[in-house]
Amino acid sequence: MAVVSTRAGRLGNRIAIAAVIVVTLIFLSPIYWITSTAFKPLVLATSVPPTVVFEPSITPFVKLFTKRAQLTTPVDPAVYEAAPWWEKLVLDGGERLSRDGRGEVVFSAYPDRFANSLIIAVTSTLLAVSLGTITAYGFSRFRVKGEADLLFFILSTRMLPPVVVAIPMFLMYRAVGLNDTHIGLIILYTAFNVSFAVWLMKGFIDEIPKEYEEAALVDGYTRMQAFFKIVLPEAATGIAATAVFCFITAWNEYAFALILSNRRAQTAPPFIPSQVGTGLQDWTVIAAGTVLFLLPVAIFTFLLRNHLLRGMSFGAIRK
Amino acid sequence: MAEIELRHVNKHFGPLQVIRDVSLTVKDREFVVFLGPSGCGKTTTLRAIAGLEDIDSGDILIDGKPVQTLRAAERDVAFVFQNYALYPHLTVYENMAFPLRAVRMNRAEIDTTVKSVAGSLGINHLLKRRPSALSGGDMQRVAIGRSLVRRPKGILLDEPIGSLDAKLRETMRVELKRLHVENGSTSIYVTHDQVEAMALADRIVVMHEGILQQLGSPADVYEYPANMFVAQFVGSPVMNMKTADMRETAGKVQVSLDGTDVAFDFPSELAGKLSAGKAQKDQLMLGVRPEGVLISRDAQDGYVELVAGIIEPLGSHDIIDLKVGDGILRARTKSAYVSAPGQKVWARIDPAQAHFFDATSGISLGVRF
Structure with a gap:
């Protein structure tokens, strides 16, 4: 019997592994698609059927960071010869780089928008996670009057689809002058995420035995010191998991960024598709912008992957 | 080391009164055991002495000084928890040094103190380990070590060996007794195990429903129980x-x-x-x-x-x-x-x-x- 069940177990394992591979492929295919497009020449980007084998080039990335204009006349061979290799890539595609009065190459808005995304996502994540952690600690450790109601209220802020409040938000932001400001988007994303952070962190902090802090209190530390020296290190896993989720939400947010920012504080998500329709539809540039945009989240998540795994199974394991 | 005194201490949890007018004096260097079934208020009393629990009325005095309004940190007592409460992210050494860092003792002194206490507990070889890598008995030794390094006025122990297996419990019981004899620290020890209480205590405090039932030497409590509860709680098989x-x-x-x-x-x-x-x-x-x-x-x-x-x-x-x-x-x-x-x-x-x-x-x- 044992042998049979082991065989069945092995078969089950294999099926599970096969299923995981299939699911992984399904999830990775759009990423493959966008990444490969980012390295394709423009003509192959929209070819039907899709081209799988091609000679990769970084032309889309050069285009992404520069401003260009369509060539109306063939380029002067002398100019072509004098151009650096990356400019040649653009000239080969039938476009020329825009230059300012002093002949310097004009950069596109992408780096600025990318920086906006970083500033806004990082700051709002820090705020949401720290506020969430402190609030969760309070709920977890002290007798708060109406605790259940307050927690429900905090959760209820997530019950409406955010877009429902888009127009009121827009009007309010215009009235107080928060439109198209970094601080405006930071406040908004923090408000989005803090309720989520409170709930997630409460789960983690509840799991930290309160004896740890009590030991610190008796050992001569204040509540504040105990919080920083004991609770925070113990909650590191939860903080990391919460930070990843908050960061992803803030980083990917599109609708509000589109409505509430247009230039100075615009983040990358509304900027990237706005490139469609300036001149011809250059999908390779959009793909290049998207691929770069994917990287920070991928890196951040990769760095915190161990915490994330533990974080996802939190509550499932009793200590 | 010091004398710990309770005067007419009362404490409620909502409508439930968990400590009812408890008064007692633990003399300097004495080992007193609070004995009672779960929910009798013994742990709450201990936590109140430590400053982890507020009391509704009454006085708690350490060395004659009322401490009930002081924070736990200011009472200069140590507490050993049933689940040890060793900080998992710190090594054994850092765990034991933790109370000393609170009073900003210098590095060299911390090192000497931690090592000498670890030596007396026989855990010198474990100092670099994390608590998760220790056996239950060693965790308990570290927890006790952490309470001893500061030379506090009193050591409060809440069922410190309750979660060990029976055999280890016996070993640790002897070790606790030896440590108390060596250090002479005023100790209050909470347990529901009457064998532990009889074995360790200079005096036993039997508690039931928040009321102090009897205070006396183990022999007194065993031979002259003050009431039917004490008579039937102490001793095995039951009277x-x-x-x-x-x-x-x-x-x-x-x-x-x-x-x-x-x-x-x-x-x-x-x-x-x-x-x-x-x-x-x-x-x-x-x-x-x-x-x-x-x-x-x-x-x-x-x-x-x-x-x-x-x-x-x-x-x-x-x-x-x-x-x-x-x-x-x-x-x-x-x-x-x-x-x-x-x-x-x-x-x-x-x-x-x-x-x-x-x-x-x-x-x-x-x-x-």
Whole structure:
């Protein structure tokens, strides 16, 4: 019997592994698609059927960071010869780089928008996670009057689809002058995420035995010191998991960024598709912008992957 | 080291009163054990002394100084938790150095102190490990080490060996006793295990429903329980407790149990002693530990014939159930003294080991022979 069940177990394992591979492929295919497009020449980007084998080039990335204009006349061979290799890539595609009065190459808005995304996502994540952690600690450790109601209220802020409040938000932001400001988007994303952070962190902090802090209190530390020296290190896993989720939400947010920012504080998500329709539809540039945009989240998540795994199974394991 | 005193301490959790007017003094260098069933308020009392729990009224004094308004950090006591509460992200060394860093002791001094305490506990080789890599006993040693490094005024221990297995518990019990003898620290120890309490305590505080039931040396508490609760909580197997009916016939005093006609002889002074204790005749309870029930295989003068029920052989001795009416009277005998259930035996209650209580109040009538 044992042998049979082991065989069945092995078969089950294999099926599970096969299923995981299939699911992984399904999830990775759009990423493959966008990444490969980012390295394709423009003509192959929209070819039907899709081209799988091609000679990769970084032309889309050069285009992404520069401003260009369509060539109306063939380029002067002398100019072509004098151009650096990356400019040649653009000239080969039938476009020329825009230059300012002093002949310097004009950069596109992408780096600025990318920086906006970083500033806004990082700051709002820090705020949401720290506020969430402190609030969760309070709920977890002290007798708060109406605790259940307050927690429900905090959760209820997530019950409406955010877009429902888009127009009121827009009007309010215009009235107080928060439109198209970094601080405006930071406040908004923090408000989005803090309720989520409170709930997630409460789960983690509840799991930290309160004896740890009590030991610190008796050992001569204040509540504040105990919080920083004991609770925070113990909650590191939860903080990391919460930070990843908050960061992803803030980083990917599109609708509000589109409505509430247009230039100075615009983040990358509304900027990237706005490139469609300036001149011809250059999908390779959009793909290049998207691929770069994917990287920070991928890196951040990769760095915190161990915490994330533990974080996802939190509550499932009793200590 | 110091004296710890409680004066009329009261504490509620919502409508539930968990400490009821508890007053006691733990003398300098004394080892006092709070003993009681779970929910009796012993842990809450301990936490109140540590400053982890506020009290509603009363005073807590350490070295004569009221501390009930001070933060835990300012009371200069150490606390050992049942689950050890070792900081998982710190090494054993850092765990033990943690209280010293709070008072900003310099590095060299911390190092000397931690190593000397670790040495006395035999855990020097574990200093670089994380708590998760330790066995239960070692975790407990570290937790105790952490409480000792600071040389606090008092050490409070909340069931510190409660989660160890039976064998290790015994080892740690001895170790705790040795440490107390070496360090002479004023200690309060909470447990629900009466064996631990008897083994460790200079004095035992028995608590029940938030009320201090009895305070005394282990021998006092065992031999002269103040009331029926203490009598039945302390000691294993549990003390026999029977309603008693005293009869005087022809100068002989006999006590029958549970309204049956099983009557045991008692010295004739019993009547006088009972009335001196203001006993009400129909409110009498007799408590006797199994070792106070003497058994003979042969008929003897003053012995009553009974039938043996279940026999529990415990190695060093047996516990025999004797049928008395519908109930049983448990007796302790030598191993295999009674061979089988159903056997006839003769029993007597040793008056020196008999305790009389008032059935309503449960309070001991103080009858001693």
